[in-house]
């Protein structure tokens with residue numbers, strides 16, 4: 016009996032612990048001080064704010080998603096067309112440096128290299144009587160999307176709460192004290208913008224400004240940040256440019272921000288009217304009611320996915336200490352916190368109707384941010400959206416899908432003017448003005464697969480939702496992306512393959528190519544064009560359109576270069592076998608084929624799968640934040656949970672310990688500097704460790720690490736084909752509970768680590784052949800070419816069970832697990 020009770024406690028102790036209210040909170044016992052990366056992010060997809068939680072001088076650093084430098088502009092270089100033949104000939108003759116020089120002269124833009132996402136300014140609250148505080152605590156509750164700061168001064172307990180309301184589009188801050196008449200402070204706006212003025216009137220203060228000029232483009236985005244104060248007790252008055260609150264019991268501050276931006280081509284909006292209309296609507300509302308409505312709107316989305324990995328005593332510490340300890344202790348609920356923080360950040364920075372999450376989501380304090388805080392589309396922007404569909408945040412994908420739609424409009428002219436090609440093209444960067452021209456220099460900017468890669472998000476949205484109407488409406492994006500490459504591809508004289516030239520394998524340059532990054536037929540370009548053609552063909556079949564065009568793509572697809580395995584048993588990054596096995600470049604672009612694409616599979620292409628593993632090993636683990644985030648996904652696809660977990664440990668390390676990136680105290684990813692892609696990449700990667708739906712089946716627990724295998728459960732993940740994992744539990748590495756809802760019907764092919772049956776023990780049908788479910792169609796790639804010097808051998812793959820279940824739309828399927 017004793018033993019039984021012990022077992023009982025052991026098992027239930029874990030799950031009781033897991034209900035710990037601190038699980039979904041970032042909390043600290045000290046203020047942020049002057050460090051932005053200690054402050055806590057809140058946002059509603061339109062407004063973003065960093066809450067410092069400083070006692071004497073509280074700072075709310077403010078952003079608004081459309082505050083960008085510049086104004087509508089284009090940056091195509093029309094000289095490209097005339098130079099294309101010569102650049103290609105130089106590349107085919109191995110004259111890389113010469114090709115690079117000409118590319119810089121003739122293809123790279125002579126105009127804007129992209130505009131900057133700029134901050135609005137700060138709202139600062141100065142308290143003269145609060146130097147000596149005790150009992151300090153601050154938190155960000157990611158289950159509610161609300162920050163709270165609590166402290167004591169002279170036996171008075173002060174509380175501050177803040178949230179950026181989803182339904183009301185305003186930042187709301189409440190300051191209160193547990194004794195009357197204790198709130199006395201001054202409120203100011205500060206801003207670094209050159210063109211700005213601050214005006215205060217009665218109980219309202221306004222920061223009006225215009226964004227900066229940059230690289231020859233005049234800054235013309237006007238913004239207005241309006242803060243209005245509602246006091247209970249005491250008084251509120253203004254002087255010329257600040258608000259004075261005297262002896263109030265509590266104060267609620269409503270902050271609305273608007274700009275004149277309407278879309279990439281129209282900035283004729285009225286920022287003053289818009290800011291005032293949001294504020295007027297909100298100001299009459301009661302704080303508590305607004306909070307309830309805000310939390311309800313947020314939770315409707317956030318609560319869709321629950322993850323429980325169990326909890327240990329390591330979770331009892333403040334977030335900064337947990338981060339410092341994580342790589343040395345067992346703290347599984349820190350993984351689930353970080354996972355859910357990624358979902359929190361996407362909900363907070365990417366809302367339908369708003370702008371897509373940029374390099375910093377919607378949180379930037381610098382007038383001249385790193386890489387302009389814009390959109391780097393050779394990995395970073397795509398990575399931001401990897402968690403969108405699978406972690407049940409499909410609506411959050413919308414701002415990116417809209418951006419792609421707009422790039423497909425502006426990119427038509429780029430394709431025509433620069434290359435005389437049909438369709439649309441985008442290179443490696445874009446911004447709010449939807450520029451498509453090549454920027455920075457040949458090493459980065461000549462890469463023209465930005466359009467190709469982004470277009471795959473359209474297809475993925477369809478694969479998850481099965482929304483045929485959406486596919487119909489977005490078909491031209493897929494067709495246009497394919498049309499561009501079908502015109503741009505050129506026959507390589509050495510082997511007859513159709514190649515993208517000039518192109519890059521993003522940002523990497525082999526020594527054997529004279530240290531130049533410009534190339535013809537990089538593996539990544541080939542893989543992306545393969546996907547672009549395949550999805551355009553599939554979409555045309557589904558919609559019954561453009562058969563002739565689709566047939567022409569099929570013919571061309573066969574002429575693309577196959578993937579190649581080189582002399583170090585690696586997947587080749589370039590057409591020739593010039594990889595350096597000691598190269599640890601952060602980009603491993605040729606593994607696009609492993610993830611997010613599915614051209615490399617343990618079941619379909621075992622040699623390529625083995626080569627991909629060697630490439631990963633040769634490139635090493637520690638790198639920039641986003642690079643480690645990508646690696647979590649790759650190791651999950653390699654079905655190596657322990658290696659994926661090692662990358663999570665590397666990522667969840669404070670800066671300065673490893674050589675590369677890591678994580679800041681507020682759990683923002685450090686490239687360094689802060690770049691949000693690593694947060695999103697890791698949330699995606701953890702999902703891929705638990706469930707994958709890319710390789711012809713829903714695969715459960717493909718990469719469970721030892722550290723998390725004891726016990727865990729997740730619910731609410733989405734799989735391709737409209738399936739939802741309603742319940743997935745594991746114990747000692749084994750699947751122990753599984754319920755799946757079929758939202759679209761069709762064949763459910765399941766790959767499981769242990770045997771399962773239907774309820775009442777009814778045997779399931781063993782799967783064979785190709786999955787008949789169209790959403791699981793895996794396109795066959797060409798046989799790889801293997802170097803004579805390679806001795807690649809196929810890897811042992813963990814045995815799995817594979818089942819087919821015919822499902823009915825809307826029905827739930829619960830399985831029994833042996």
Ligand code: FUC
Nearest residue numbers: 374386391395522601639
């Ligand atoms: C690419 C990466 C860098 C950085 C930048 C925003 O250029 O190579 O590491 O993430 O984008």
